[in-house]
Amino acid sequence: MPLDAWITLATVAVTFVLMATTRIGPDIILLGGVVALLTLGVIDADQALSGFSNSGLFTVAFMYVLVVSIRETGGIDIIIRYVLGRPRSEAAAQARLLIPVSALSAFINNTPVVATYIPAVMSWSRRLGLPVHRFLMPLSFATILGGTCSLMGTSTNLVVSGLLGDNYPELELGLFDIAWVGVPVALIGLAYLLLASRWLLPERRGLAQAFDNPREFTIEMEVARDGPIVDKTVQQAGLRHLDGLFLVEIERAGNIVSVVGPGERLKEGDRLVFAGTTEAAIELQQIRGLQPSSLGESSLNKDYRERRLVEAVVSDQCQFIGQRIREGHFRTLYGAAVLAVCRNGERVAGNLGQIRLQPADVLLLEARPPFIERHRQSRDFLLISQVNGQARPNHDKAWLAWSILAGVVGLATFGVLSILNAAMLGAALAVLTGCCTIGAAKRGLDTQVLLTIAASFGLGASLESSGAATTIASQALSLAGNQPYLLLIGAYILVALLTEVVTNNAAAVISFPIVTAGAETLGVSVMPFAIAVMFAASSSFLTPIGYQTNLMVYGPGGYRFGDFARVGGLLNVLVGIVALALIPLFWPF
Template sequence: MCFNHLIIIFTLFFLLWGLYSEKFHPAATFLIAVSLLNVFNIITPQETLSGFSNPSIASILLLLIVSNVIQKTGVINFYFSKILGENLSYKSFLGRMFLSTSTISAFFNNTPIVAMLLPYVYQWSKKKSISPSKLLIPLSYASILGGTITLIGTSTNLVVNGLAIEKGLNPLSIFDFAYIGIPATLVGFLYIYLFGYKLLPDREDPIKTFLERKKEYIVETIVRDNSRLIGKSIKEAKLRNLKGLFLAEIIKRGKVISPVSPEEIIESGDILIFVGQTEAITDLISSNIGISLPNYCNINDERMNIVEIVISNNSSLINKKIKETDFRAKYDAAILAIHRNGEKLKGKIGEIILKPGDLLLLLAGKDFWKRAEDTTDFYVISKVKEIFNIDRKKGNFVFLSFLILIFFSAFNIIPLFTGLLLIITLFILTKVATYSEIKKGLDLNLAIIAALAVGIGKGIINSGFSDTIAKGIQEVFSPIGIIGSLAAVYVITNLLTEFVTNVAAASITFPIAVSSASLLSVNPKPFILAVAFGASASFITPIGYQTNLMVYSVGNYKFGDFLKIGIPISIVYGLVCIIGLYFLYF
């Protein structure tokens, strides 16, 4: 094994460790990995930066801008509300939700689609006394499956296309994915609709009044100087018998007291940490028992709402302490409480470091909704805004313009990148979107990751590491032939994507796929598509794909729920992809 191979192995281990452990921001992890390859001359500075000039990578940014503009018009919400009526049965709603979500996800980035539908599905389940856990995993899976139908359905497909262009191969067309993506999506739908829904957990207790096991939040309060609780014991103040709340600990003069004795005397300035349900916390802060929220939780607004949000996968709030987020100034809302699935949180709210998928309970002022529209730091889940007050003509114009672009691009009348530039220019000229709105639609973190992934791919190829791995795959699977190598590429990609980002999985296995095709002297296209499908098909862990992470805490799921439901669909989906690609191209 040569020195360059050792550097590649070390770099890939660092990349996988960094992304899995979340020690650094994903973009920073990619930057460090590419820098290592550059320092050891495995890739040149030009190759390091080549991804930033790749039209397929640039198209990711432009697509996100267009999706953001269409989302803001509200036209997609309007059509979804017509499809997903309130009077449907559970199975009817499940079927319509799955098919409509997968269809629209084929043409729009699936993350904002899930973000738009999450509050609607959540509230629908509440009204029908159905646990959200019976619907939210199917919502995520539908968006993932739909995203694999076209080139533009997910950023992963565009990254793989960018890697192919950088390698000098023919670019993939919009509907190259559809021949496998559509059958695979239909198989996924039939699995969920006929069998999989039975495996979905029901986090409800039918004996309870509300037929639901509530999510528990941790909330911090302070004993005011004029509180009537001062001098009383916990037992005398009746703080151990609050409905739906548990006094977890007291922080007295910097000292943590836990568990809390019933005889503990309350003093001015004591910090009381409660754990409890949403309604109980709401009642607590509106009561007049002499405790209040910390200063960073106060909102000076006569009109306030209690709102639940979930932290997004690429949020700028991640790895920050709550007190360092400046949340009140940014969003006119205060972080009242926090819930993290499967983890007991302790201590002051302000000291807790935010993670992707955290649920936050907010005290929201009147400007919150306006400010929340322009952020991807979080998604609102507990309150559905009015979706019918939209400019239908404007929304339909934007939607139709995008469909025309897809048609022109599919038939090679105009390149996708050029078409996206034209449609964004059209939006500005017709004042459908302002420059400020266009700028807010940019996701620079995703662009940096996608561009640097090209550099990772080049490094694996330049070092000869991809050829070495491809030869090993060919030796092991030579008795099975081409389909064995194709399956190996898919499985390796799919396993990686369950634990690190799909872009990372694709950038690592793409060179191996191309080398495998070269050694077999066959068309590389099915191997490239195997990478794309394998990188997107994340079903068995909540951390493998950001839509899974979005529904993880909201649905009160456990890690094992994804394993139980996801393993069958992952196997069936993989078989459809591998067998379909083999018979389609060989």
């Protein structure tokens, strides 16, 4: 094997290890790998930048704009409102949730679908008196299953389709060609979730119970009339650096001062709300001029225009992972105060400022109204939802946004336009008709996903040009005894395992040249192997870290890490068996 091939394999191995073991974004790691290979002369500039001109990448980008238009007009919200209803049993409730959401995910990227559904499902389950953990994990799994039914269902499908078009122009996939396998996979997967998930999921304490009573994690005091701290700033009154307590808000004459700064002056009768442990109240009682609040109802239970109570799920890319809340200056950076932290369905007890944040932690925040829109697309948070009644979008143009998406599907399905051209036209119409603004369209583009895809192409090109892909494929063929079906099974298992520890797009793009090289060496069609890569890259049910929607529901559902293996392990096997049985029937070797 030539030196370039060894360098390529070492680079790919290092990138996979870094993606699996560090918090550095996959886009940064993969771009670093491309830079290293370009510097060492393994690939040239055209190969390094090949991903940025791939049709699949641009199709993904334009589809993001279409999804933003539906979200901005409340299109998903309308479906939630009319579909969920009031079922009479838990089984009927799961059916009302999972069947429509899987159908929806065949046309819309599943991340915004899950983000919109989570707060609605939490409120809905509370009204029905059913545990929310029985719905959120199946919700994530159902969107993944639905995404296998069309090329539009996941970015991975579009990217692999783009790779096929670039490398094998004669092998073109239609929008719903993969539905021959995707629909049976989705139906069997949904049947499994409806029949078995309720029995496999143990009882868990959900987020609603953990954050139910604000008095458990807040302390309320009043500024005494004619007391010594009246007209002093928060800093001067000694309320800035308390041990285990944070001054969150001040209720003053029917109004609220949220995310209180050190220069805010105290007035007599002010009601101060502190976040922290009740044991720390002793310190407050020793401050002259403060007295326990005489008002009965908690300030956090009241609705104020100047503040929002927000639940935010911490991303594995958050810059504060591993840091204590006080050390990280969370309030300064985000303009939001942490009231409580929930982990594995339980509120984290102890000194609030000493809590080290972990991925999938759920934070109860008090923030000013602009916080939600400003940080909704931040990579620091997987999900941001308002606790006390989120304002509904204007639904006047929801029908128009759905009509544009239907038009894109129709044009691509009947071959009037390519998927790229149809998505491009749909995105332009969404902006021109006011279904989404240019600013919202820009914010809706997941740059991390797009950069990850583009950089993965550079590594894939190096595997192909250096001869590493052919060498690995030859070794795989010897292990498979030159049997195409055994090679197909091996390729599926390889990609399915990779996607549990790295991003599904990276796993698909980097493994594509290896898998297709094996097919070419064997002298059989590459099509069944490309389809296997699509399904294996989407079959991420085993861990919460393998797929973004899994991590999104991990905290709000109060799940443990092993819960995903308990429910998703058998689902992974079922999906693999069905896919591997059907793929050769529709795309023979």
